[in-house]
Amino acid sequence: MNTIQPGERPGMSSHAAARLLRPASIAIVGASPTPGALGASVLANLERNDYRGRIYLVNPKRDDINGRPCVKSIEALPADVDVAVLAIPQPAVLDAVRQLATRKVGAVVIFSAGFAEAGSEGIAQQQEIARIAAEAGMLVEGPNCLGCINYLDRVPLTFIETDVSPAQAQRSASQPAIGILSQSGAMMAVLNTTLTSRNLPLSYAVSTGNEAASHLEDYLEFLLDDSGTRVVAMIAEQFREPRRLLDAARRAREAGKLLVLLHPGRSAAARASAATHTGAMAGDYSVMLTKVERAGIVVAQTLEELGDIAEIGLRCARLPGRGAAILGESGAFKALCLDICDELDLDLPTIGDHDAPALRAAMPPFVALSNPLDLTAQGLVDPELYYRTLSALFDDDRFSAVVVGLIQTDPVTCAIKMPPVLRAVRELRPQKPVICAGLDEGAAVPPEYIAQMRELGIPYFPGTERALRAVARLSKLSTRDFTETVFEPVAADLPHRGGVVPEYQAKRILAPLGIPFARGEFVTSLDAALLCAQRIGYPVALKVQAAELSHKSDVGGVILGVDGTEALRAAWTRLHDDVGRHAPAAALDGVLIEAMGARGLEMIVGARSDPQWGPVIMIGFGGVTAEVTRDVRLLPHDLTREAVVREIGRLKGAPLLHGYRGAPALDVEAFADVVVRLGALLQSEPGIREVDLNPVVVYPRGQGVLALDALMLVGAGEVLD
Template identity: 40%
Template structure:
């Protein structure tokens, strides 16, 4: 029995919890309203057909089932044990479950990792015990889960009977949350909109099964068309990213909300589910690249999930807006501009189609004002939206109209449904005002016909913008750097900062342009190098301990001749020696670089998530302005150019005030090379090129810092965007 359990996989464990053949409730009481009794009621109310075993102290029977005195009295090989016990009793119960060959245990109790070091240590010991014994765990600190495909409810709170999923209702989504309360809120929001739900899963502290395990299972689950996820800590980043890629490879949606954009939010998450602080910017960059739609509010989570459930192909085209209020046209343009979503001009063919259909006094445009003509001609809703949806430039349509007479609203929705039916582009209807609830009959009609409807146009536009960015990120994820031979062989880096001369030697070897020059260990050698490359030159002291040379006077620029170089040599060595006492490798003598735009390119190996690349305005401005973009390390050069053009300072790159436009392709090559270098060499913890001098004829790395990995040191997290 133990051998068979040792061979079980997380996927088989998820299958077991969703479809157990036998269940034991451990800690059940005959007291009405107790958690154990509620669990039993939820199982029986939903006609669970497998074996149910009860373990409690009182003896006798509950609901016609005998009450066993101890876990050790269970028959061997029970599929699922629901441990409705206090934290102090969990370790012994887990040990007993292992002795009886239980496959999966659900721990509801709190009081573990979310309670600090002592609770974290106890959770770790229970995890170790369970893994050694072949027992998979759900929780602790969770409220349970519900299967709507084959009705099963293990939530320990009073609940309504499970309504079996209608397989004809369209793609169903699974709701996964590390918070039981958020799981319920998300579930209720989607259910109220008529979105089919396959499962809702509260994962808690994840001492055993993690979000990665559930997602990997759901990727192949025929009843599930995608997942909506609330997370406070991704405990297995590599596994999570692989599971996200698997979900997307199956063509399924994945919408993720992850807390922790602020330090206080990280602290709150730690006290809720025992989450450890992670870098939000890195998580968002890599999860998005893997195929998740990362959103930043509960409203957006539900709104985006509904759109993607109705329209599984996220758009890449621009947004179109139709309205009966001319004023809302300007409002929509402002809103979508702030959301960085294009509102394209209509194609000539669409203008012609609409021009022939609209009254003569109305001009076809995007946004499209339908005016009051729809009052006497409601089919204009259909014809207007159909024309917009047929335009290749447009990826989605949002219709914003005021509340009006119920009959008029019903006819409007019928016409919209006609236009939206059978085509893949998302359509949303928003009733202006946000002052009244959606009328029940209107909501029911929308849900029945798969139309997205809300009472907040701005909220609808935000959701549509997020869906559009998602579609574009999926397209971008397919445009990754082409696999090639390794850039360079083993680097043999030691831990910690490398001197600049060595960093430049590595970058030059992989094709990154650096200034012409070399390291000099004597003044005569420096003079020979300068004579070879030509004056003027720069001289920089070199030592691994001197990462900021200007702060110790270790840099002289614009040296015009040999006499100046000899003077600079003496001053540099005397000044730096007096200021630092550091033994120098020598002085780096380089040709002075021409003028250009100073950028920065950085790469860091996050301790949990792995490598990520940062690009932005360089020099002193990177700290002063923080104008940077985080990107995955394997992004294609064409996509890197797009990221450069999204910088707030991008105007400087395009020929600002008479200056020549920067060669963005050359910059992108450097960025892509840095990404490959840090990906291929785990011994690199960090690469920092600042500045990278960008010009019309190329890009040159003027200052370089490479930091070697240290197995005993956790690398710094990358700065958040």
Template identity: 40%
Template sequence: MSGPSDLQGTSRNAVLKRMMQPKSVAIIGMSTKPNTVGHLVLQNIRANGFTGDIHLVGRSAGEVDGLSIHADIADLPEHLDVAVLSVPAAGVSEALQGCISRKVGSAVVFAGGFAELGDKERGEQEKIGQLARDSGIGVIGPNCLGYNNYVNGFLVSFTGVTKLPRVAPGTSDGVALVAQSGGLVGHLRLALLSRSVAVTYSIATGNEADLGLGDFVRYLIHDEATRVITIYAESVRHAGSFLQAAQEARAHGKPIVMLHTGRGVRAQEAAKSHTGALAGNYAVMRSKVERAGVILVETMDELLDVSEILSRYPKPQKGGLGIVSFSGAFCSIAHDICEDLGVEVPSLSPEIEAALKPQVPAFIPPKNPLDLGTQPLWQPELVQIGVEALLSDPAIGGVAISIPPAAPANANTFIQKIVAAKSKSDKPVMLAMLGDSSTLPPEFMDTARENKVVLSRSSDRTLRAMAKVVAYGNHSDLAPTPRAIPFDEMHGMTSGTQPEWLGKKVLSAAGISVPQGDLATTVEQALEIANRIGFPVVLKAQAGALAHKTEAGGVILNLEDSDNVRVAWKDLHDNVQRAKPGLQLDGVLVETMSPRGLELVVGARRDPQWGTVVLVGLGGVLVEALQDVRLLAPDATESEILCELDKLKTAKLLYGFRNIPPVDREAVAKAAMAIGRLMLTHPEIAEIDVNPLMVYGKGQGAVALDALVVTN
């Protein structure tokens, strides 16, 4: 999880401050030929009133707009703040070395032709990153479109000459855009501006040979005009740095809203050709970033909607979603959508219900969702009464409102009542004014803009956005976790896949229950063990190279007596030799047959990008077919694990289903915690897979029936 951006703290922020707010600039690759990239960069810098020093370097001496062109980077003064490299890919390394020799603080690399093309070019990109790390220069790119600072009015761009609109002095609710796509940044900015949301920065990070998402997050945390950091990512290249920065942003009260592509294979391939991103495991990424407090969204609509809501309501509160509508049909639709999204629609508290009941007509039940029907046409005050009531309920963290098309006079009255209601609470409110693209009254729009009402034309979008915001409000900040202590009496393991018997000794030392049994190398030993532990027993062939014992005929179950064991001993060895000729077994594991329970899987592995992740889910033969699993951090608490278990698609099985009694969820959590602790304290362990973990009734524990441990 290490990477270029592990150089953290004030020194990295100082580099970025020099880049974003420079007092001196060099443009490398300048030509006297007009309308070239260097010319556009220079025109943009000057069009926005830059008053610092500008230096030009080209292949040959000359003059552009009254500025001399130096023929050598060595002619530049030392300690310039930023150098813009307008050179082809083949010339980037040499130009960067020249900048380093002149002690330039930072550099922007426009050129493509690096990791997005293939492994050879990826190697050249890595050399650029190494140069940056060794020297301390901050490099954005390669393959990027530059950046815009709307706070101070400075931009580095070649896509046209633009006079930047600066954010108003005193702005504190702006949204900063950071993306691995320059084209997408432009769309997001225009969309937010159309909603009267201030945009403070737009930064296209490109291939991120050096500066990464975590670095820009840390810089923006301390920007007073920025309230929300909105990110589009195709790969978080320096995952450790980003997760730490995300936790810092959460601690500073600055939400990060992120759209990360790559849920499917085709999206991963597209990202690879775009920015040279090596596709990571999306599920692992999700578990890590959401735990760090990042709001991970799945669509561009959600990215915009959630960013706008949080720019208006920076401190969402704990609780479920309140819903106000004029339609019973929408209330039913809302319940379905919220159930799919996993967002709670809580009942009103008895106190709020009692307070609301005398204020609404008898035929309007005071509940959540609150269906006001058509009555607001005659009693528009009901809109304010209903919204205020739901906002005042401690169990509700935010309110979604859905109103059908209305006559202009009615629509204007409704928006005024909503503004009055939301002014009495800092809980987030979002309004869906239905009617798709139909025209809304000018007075309605003016009132909405002046009062910063978060407005949508889709109830579905409103519910999905509010579900993300409510989940963010309910997110528990990570408490510092004590350092994991290694387990005593760990058994020595060689490199590679461990045989089951040795893996189970490791699990047993970690406090995870395993069946009674022992390893036998002769049939006489097998009989002695079976008689000692009691029949029925199971025989399992043991060798590190025999990962799939069942397929090889290396597992024989339900042996009731000594005669069965003798026959099974011979059969097992014959089966294994047919399947794996010449394989030398460590022996045969003789264990008690465990009673039936609920089969779950618990495991862990080390992701090359994101680090260690623990897995819990439905086990047995269904684990691959259904893939009903949840991913966790290795230091997850018992409450975190129990919460994730309840998010399984088959979670109802945990609480009793037909002839299956409620199971010992706490025992599952303790097993997952033990495996996480193993991974944290024994870096030589690469992977653990316990499948099945047989879980019994409440208070009766869980037993690891099979165990796979892989070491480096």
């Protein structure tokens, strides 16, 4: 048998996952008759849910528990038990895992904490668990997890009290369901409660804990192969195999399954290197978000959103696309919705008398057509107004979803307004999702109406802002361009030694790829500088060159607009004096002499190859204030030129590019070309960690762009082949 080193982990097979999640035999190590003890809780869950497989109890001090026989040790277990649950203290776990491996147990669930999260000794123990599991071909869930629940077969391998009713299991098996994957056991339990309280069928719930020998990506692949799971709701603070996640997301998209992710950490300080603007501004969360959205995952920002998006994804036969209609009963509600939708960038197509004849015919003359549509209180006088209005909205192809906001007030008003809404969906069978939301959370809504909505595939939310946020997140799926550009291979003459590549070397590498730079030369003496300036023409810029001075202007290492021989002599002396004073230990390579470029609009473009997630590109408005203004967008590296142009147009300062206040329109296409070329470079040269072009001066259309500064980070200190 091959020896597995710490940190190595072969992929988890579908068979191994099935032994954990659909076991025919279960051993409880640390079984106990004491109510509240972990082993007692697991056994009670299995008995309460009428588990029909074989149960083996391990307790050295008892002959039986609840009439079930106990064995004294793991060695006394039969060979090849599907899953063993370790309900024992942390110090006993490692030895138990060793013994279970010798008994050829298929999977192990470890509840105990005190491993990687507890310091170096715990890390070493967790690594040993991973090694044992890998060599034995044994799946380990945890440690520090809450276990898992199979709702289809009523198998709760958790110490949290769980009651899967036969009716719920039957419904989950016969209808599409939601699978739950969470690194946090507590959040798994919370999400289970949230979704089951809405009468949503679940397939599986898994808490992965510390992920010593199985990762969230493993269970995701299992759920993608499960025909009954249509939506997967995930809570993850870290992905250990991001590229497997992205591959799984593409598979899910092709299979018509929805992946929804809650990823805490968007406010955390970026861990990236500060050697370039790109590293400082493209933090880990932003890179993750760019990549997972590109792959088709919907990202929620709150636990509430996660549940709401998953509910719409499961209940509605189709997901909201571009263009939503909002139906309400208040002018103030209309204004609030306009504010929220503007913040969410949720498209609300305009409607009026001239382009919505069916809707106009359904309305009383005094109700103005708009989106959101305010029916006023007329619906209480004429309840059929809801039916007629919805009928017209269902037939209007401009809307891919309809959100109905109702003032519920009391059961009497609910009995007037809700029946025509329900009847419209039941009889007209719209080919678009209908979402209902109350304006007055806490109103006494008769539960039978909510139950009827859910049976008809209408998600119901107690607040309209929740509904709009979920619709907005889902609608963006329809606007994403999943086309991946396949670039021709690009070869760059990279240095053999990794680390920061100073400007003069970076420009030598990038210029042959079509990145436009100013005319200039690298020099190491004043005489050479004078000859260079004479050749390229005054005025010139002087820029000190050193790998350790990535931000040259901070140490007085940049002098601009030097015009004439004597001015150059003086600037040369001042440059070296200033750098010597501010960075006396810096080893200088020399000075870059460049012709001064014409003024234009300063932008920034950077490329980063994240070691886990792969390449991304950052665009934005640049110059020395780039990190302050942060008007930037992070993009996938493989967008087409046309897609890059669209993304440039989404920057806050984009009007400056299109002839603002009479200024000429700028060469956005030339700027997009630079972005595409950097994307091709990073795809071909994984040894490049970062490229930073700041500023890139954009000139009027047809006149191109000019990158004034360039910096690269290669191999993060490694020697490249």
